[in-house]
Amino acid sequence: MNNINQKKAKIFLTIIMVAAIIAFSGAASAHFQMIMPSDDVISSADEKEIDLQLIFTHPAEASHTMEMGKPAQFGVYHHGKKQDLLDTLEEFTFDGAAAYQTSYQTRGFGDFVFYLEPAPYWEAMDDLYITQYTKVVVNSLGAPSDWDQEIGLKAEIIPLTRPYGLWTGNVFQGIIKKDGKPVPYAEIEVEHLNAESYAGINNAAFEFPTPAHPTQVVKADQNGVFTYGIPQSGWWGFAALLEGDQIEGKDHEIGAVMWIKAHPVD
DSSP, X not given: OOHHHHHHXXXXXXXXXXXXXXXXXXXXXOOEEEEEEXXXXXXXTTOOEEEEEEEEEOTTTOOOEEOOOOOXXXXXXXXXXXXXXXXXXXXXXXXXXXXXXXXXXXXXXXXXXXXXXXXXXXXXXXXXXXXXXXXXXXXXXXXXXXTTOOOXXXXXXXESSOSSSXXXXXXXXXXXXXXXXXXXXXXXXXXXXXXXXXXXXXXXXXXXXXXTSSSEEEEOOTXXXXXXXXXXXXXXXXXXXXXXXXXXXXXXXEXXXXXXXXXXXX
């Protein structure tokens, strides 16, 4: 092989290696739409205002935050009624990307189920659109009411475990639904929010033992039911990635996403 061919071969191998690294990085860092409340339980009648942030990011590794467009819908479900909160959202910048935030004044006790349909996000690397339908439940004064109700989102996790007041070591179960029907053998990605990274913006505070650890993966059974044991305190995100209708001739990945918080036993 002459020098010119050797150089061409080296360039080709370099391109292959770079592509593999990029592909590996994308696989290791899962996209997660967040609805992050100031807490999961309001324990006093005086603590009635909840702050919420809507951020599209990689919660475990804090590797990259994606731009959010104006959401299609955002609201809260309480005692069987929906309240539209879309007009309360204010855009702000998180880690150099557009995100949204708001505050909500609770009234009464029970569960407040916040739900979000974000604008479709174009992921150029995968040549597809992503829309992750997301929920989080905030409880007031420990009285349960609506945590297991179906909101009617295109893709949705219906919890079988009460999604607040959880201890580290508890098991969380839910049903994956698409268009109101269970999805057999759906694959669910699970990530723990690196709280220090979230506060400090992309300042990873935990070193993972292998590249397989940041994103955990479980599968639902034939009835669309999944189970996950919570090994650590903090916020945990669950995302079932499903096939949606194409947008402008491009593939469309839709996600059923839910966030829960576990508290340490001691």
